[in-house]
Amino acid sequence: MKNYNNVENCPVRNVIDRIGDKWSMLVLLVLEEGEVMRFSEIHKTIETISQKMLTVTLKALEADGLVSRTVYPQIPPKVEYQLTERGKSLLPHLHSLVGWAVDNMVNIKQSRKEYAAELS
Amino acid sequence: MKNYNNVENCPVRNVIDRIGDKWSMLVLLVLEEGEVMRFSEIHKTIETISQKMLTVTLKALEADGLVSRTVYPQIPPKVEYQLTERGKSLLPHLHSLVGWAVDNMVNIKQSRKEYAAELS
DNA sequence: CGGGATCCTAATAGATACTG
């Protein structure tokens, strides 16, 4: 049996730590559709994210080399984001997961209801 | 552009809310290897998880119909867990993601270092 | 053995105000 305890070097933990937060996966999918997008464009597409969390999420994705950030030094400032090659290479796997989610969401919701009903 | 704001019905958000927590993905992968496992066996395999979080995680997976739970009413109690068909159907997609993580982990770590160095 | 109940802390996320 494999060793699942070394969090530091475990690729499983490594990948879910990055995309498993509240917004990263969503931002990646939005950037895939938009190709090149300004900060405010992303924000408009995901209205429910706060400005702070969008900043934090983009910085984390940038640090991992999944998203590139281009600053145009003008006033008012203009900053563009787009997927890097590494970021693009991740997307098929995300879509695979999303596809499964779409196919199973209805049944899962039903299971949750039944499970909750059993407890009462 | 798609609507990414309805969290309740968004399959993306739905799937990451389930597998994006600290332990779910790991438990699913362990159960795949072990096939049928008792609570204590899973706990031994993932030493770093607390008893409480293993309980919470297994309950959530059970509620979603990804894992089945069989109780043998004896003393001391014996409880066995295994993947359901739905759980098994999710695993290829997780492996797809893990594969990507393995391939890219080294480069990502390097990117993080460089990014951190730029800030100083 | 497989939890449940309780308490506590740390990490995460949101609101708001401010700025080059």
Place this chain on the structure above:
DNA sequence: CAGTATCTATTAGGATCCCG
């Protein structure tokens, strides 16, 4: 416009004790 800084609320997670 694209953030930063600060503060607060919420949540996830861990430690400990208990019980059939």
